[in-house]
Amino acid sequence: MERWVGKVALITGASEGIGASIAEKLVQSEMKVIGCARNIDKLNKTASKINNVGPGEMYPYQCDLNEESQVLGMFQFIREKFKTLHVCVNNAAVIHDTSILEGKTEEWKHMLNVNVLAVLICSRESVKLMRESEVDDGHIINLNSVAGHRIVHKPLYGITKFALSAINQGLRVELIGAKTHIRSTQISPGFVETYLLDKVYPGQGKCDKLFSEMECLKTEDISEAVLYVLGSHPRVNVNDIIIRPTEQLE
Ligand SMILES: NC(=O)c1ccc[n+]([C@@H]2O[C@H](COP(=O)([O-])OP(=O)(O)OC[C@H]3O[C@@H](n4cnc5c(N)ncnc54)[C@H](OP(=O)(O)O)[C@@H]3O)[C@@H](O)[C@H]2O)c1
Structure with missing residues (x-):
């Protein structure tokens, strides 16, 4: 990781879960990390915990990826x-x-905006800024899921x-066509010990139930x-990595 010392990284959704763990590792690798999320209090708390250890630094930035103007504002800040x-x-x-048969269009739009459109916008803006500043060895990493490789019951997320x-x-394909050496990679985890699912089904304790039934991946995995x-x-x-808990079937 030596070649990344002092270099600048953006991580979306860095206040908790997998994003916070990635921010921690990159700051430990002496990078400057802009971490965004909507809840600025939680983000600030995560950043100060990470910055207490260093040696790099995390810069919290409040941004709702559902709003293109806020995403563009974040790139202006960077x-x-x-x-x-x-x-x-x-x-x-x-x-x-x-679901496809009974879902609300507003919920689909929210998922498509954050999970797809914001990824496209952030990728475009990142590559633009990399090329403007003559960074030829940059890297775009997308957090996918095993749900991006096979469709099961609730298909919209997939x-x-x-x-x-x-x-x-x-x-x-486009990066090669543009004759840059900027790389793109996706990482597709199975179940990871975060509370993502509890946001979908609040108060039902679904995550703790899952963690008690299966040894899930840790965020540091x-x-x-x-x-x-990056190393x-x-x-x-490295184009594509799928990581499942040993006990996970699908
Ligand atoms: N956990 C799993 O089992 C699992 C498995 C496979 C793939 N993944 C993927 O891994 C990634 C991280 O998941 P996770 O489990 O770490 O999730 P998480 O713990 O729920 O964290 C999600 C992060 O995204 C931020 N976020 C959500 N909506 C946002 C928005 N509109 N604008 C800006 N930030 C937003 C959240 O902060 P705010 O709410 O404050 O905005 C939070 O920092 C996701 O892409 C997920 O699909 C997770």
């Missing part, structure tokens, strides 16, 4: 403060309990994650994969 960007981790995602697989492949991806030699483009 451009003004850091003048460059080397790594973008598209990590944030939302889930609604919705539909957004399948789109992410297509984005990851499309990005690689995913952030260590990010270090592996690979620039000639190596």
Whole structure:
């Protein structure tokens, strides 16, 4: 990771869960990390915990990825403060309990905006800033899911994650076409010990129930994969990583 020391990374959804763990690892690798989320209090708390250890630094930035103007404002902030960007981790995602046959269009739009459109916008803006500042070895990392590789009962989340697989492949093709060495990678976890599902079904204790039934992945299992991806030699483009808990079937 030595070549990333002092370099600038953006992580979306960095206040908790997998994003916070990735932020922690990149700050430990002496990077400057802009971490965004909507809840600024939670984000500030995460940043000060991470910054207490260092040696890099996390810069909390409040941004709702559902709003393009806020995403563009975040890139303006990065451009003004850091003048460059080397790594973008598209990590944030939302889930609604919705279906094709009975779902509400508003819930679909929210999932498509955050899980798909914001990934496209952040990827475009990241590559633009990398190229403007002559960064030829940047990296875009997208947090996909096993749900992006096979559709099971609640398909909408999977539909957004399948789109992410297509984005990851499309990005690689376009980056090669643009004659840059910027790489794109997707990481697709199975169940990870975060409280993402409890946001969909509040007060039902679904996550703790799942954690008691299966040994799920820890967030650091995913952030260590990010270090592996970034630590690979620039000639190596790790395109796709699927990581399941040993006990997870599907
Ligand atoms: N946990 C799993 O089992 C699992 C499995 C496979 C894949 N994944 C993927 O891994 C990624 C991270 O999941 P996680 O489990 O770590 O989720 P999490 O613990 O719920 O964290 C989600 C993060 O995204 C932020 N976020 C949500 N909506 C946002 C918005 N509109 N604008 C900006 N930030 C927003 C949240 O902060 P705010 O709410 O404050 O905005 C939070 O920081 C997601 O892409 C998810 O699909 C997770």
